[in-house]
Amino acid sequence: MNNMEKYQKIFMEIFEVSADALDDSFVFGEVEKWDSLAHMTLIAELEDAFEIMFETEDIVTFHSYENGINILKRYGVEL
Template structure:
């Protein structure tokens, strides 16, 4: 992903999970925060799909277990750009 796309993904994570602006999310993993529970996970998936105009398949939704995995998944949808 391009640096600006990574920053957009960071913003999606911060906004969706209720984190402060500038909060570190690169090492964040599923259930590391109370907000990233099963419902928070689905909110995060929806926010990612909206922000990047992509549609994640079921396997990707299940595999999205960290910020790093989210970046890899979104990067594939964006053509690795």
């Protein structure tokens, strides 16, 4: 499984959506299941999967599926 597949799988499992739902419109505040608890679960799962530790600023600004890709790239994760 490549990194993009891992990233998608985490979103699909936490938010119970298909891969088709994951695009630039998948945004915190617009996705019903993306509440603060789901957000912290997402962060923890991503940190475990990619063996990184997010800075507080990145946790706060991680507000969309697309934005998450850019944040992970800053940590050296190739997607």
